[in-house]
Amino acid sequence: MNPDALRGHMDALLLSVLEREPLHGYAIIEALQERSAGALSVPTGTVYPALRRLERTGSLASEWATVGGRRRRTYRLTDAGRRQLEAERSAWREFAGVIGSVLRPDLGPGVRPAG
Amino acid sequence: MNPDALRGHMDALLLSVLEREPLHGYAIIEALQERSAGALSVPTGTVYPALRRLERTGSLASEWATVGGRRRRTYRLTDAGRRQLEAERSAWREFAGVIGSVLRPDLGPGVRPAG
DNA sequence: GGCTACATATAGAGAGCCTACATGTAGTCT
DNA sequence: AGACTACATGTAGGCTCTCTATATGTAGCC
Numbered sequence: 001m002n003p004d005a006l007r008g009h010m011d012a013l014l015l016s017v018l019e020r021e022p023l024h025g026y027a028i029i030e031a032l033q034e035r036s037a038g039a040l041s042v043p044t045g046t047v048y049p050a051l052r053r054l055e056r057t058g059s060l061a062s063e064w065a066t067v068g069g070r071r072r073r074t075y076r077l078t079d080a081g082r083r084q085l086e087a088e089r090s091a092w093r094e095f096a097g098v099i100g101s102v103l104r105p106d107l108g109p110g111v112r113p114a115g
Numbered sequence: 116m117n118p119d120a121l122r123g124h125m126d127a128l129l130l131s132v133l134e135r136e137p138l139h140g141y142a143i144i145e146a147l148q149e150r151s152a153g154a155l156s157v158p159t160g161t162v163y164p165a166l167r168r169l170e171r172t173g174s175l176a177s178e179w180a181t182v183g184g185r186r187r188r189t190y191r192l193t194d195a196g197r198r199q200l201e202a203e204r205s206a207w208r209e210f211a212g213v214i215g216s217v218l219r220p221d222l223g224p225g226v227r228p229a230g
Numbered sequence: 231g232g233c234t235a236c237a238t239a240t241a242g243a244g245a246g247c248c249t250a251c252a253t254g255t256a257g258t259c260t
Numbered sequence: 261a262g263a264c265t266a267c268a269t270g271t272a273g274g275c276t277c278t279c280t281a282t283a284t285g286t287a288g289c290c
Binding site: 045 | 256
């Protein structure tokens, strides 16, 4: 997976895995792997700064917890975060539609869609 | 359309519009607009450097022409470019599948796909 | 002379993702 | 004890691509 392709879609991914339940950074990385059937291995250097960015802009909120002697920072969606997630979803649908329509193999001048 | 989202997909778009016939930069920009029903307005400062990059890496070749007193640099796909286009298409399909599967609305623990 | 469309090009800014590194706990194996 | 792995967070710096802004020039219309 070309890293550049993820650009601008990271926020959507993070918000999406936090939709059902709050998670901490490490668990978010695992959740992304699971949901993508192993295709997404997002490094910590990407995820942690992105989570802080989303908290700073008000889409996420976090609390510290200690579990089994280890410190975790657990993130949850705010109301603004839920609204942003919906916006990201519709932006993705539009984006995928546009790219898909441009990328669709060019069948040549004699061929057109059935209709 | 968030500019960051285009990151890493520009090459695919350019190669794709050049698949059927060679075009010069200005015409490529118009073709992108047409194929995307007006959604893609890619600025010249993006397209021209990207075309040169693709030529430098061997996916495109170009020739100068003068039409109506104006100079054009016309780009065409090389064999390597056609191979790259196929690779970009399958990369896009994979990418869209992965993002889509992560973004799919989380319906909660009690809901699962029919089957 | 001024405006728009056509046509190419570059410099510099901006932003985000990645690599690499730093730090620390808990548990297992030898 | 020592080494290693899994768990867990964080930052600094680099890289690359896209965008904005600007420059240059022809052709045609008013």
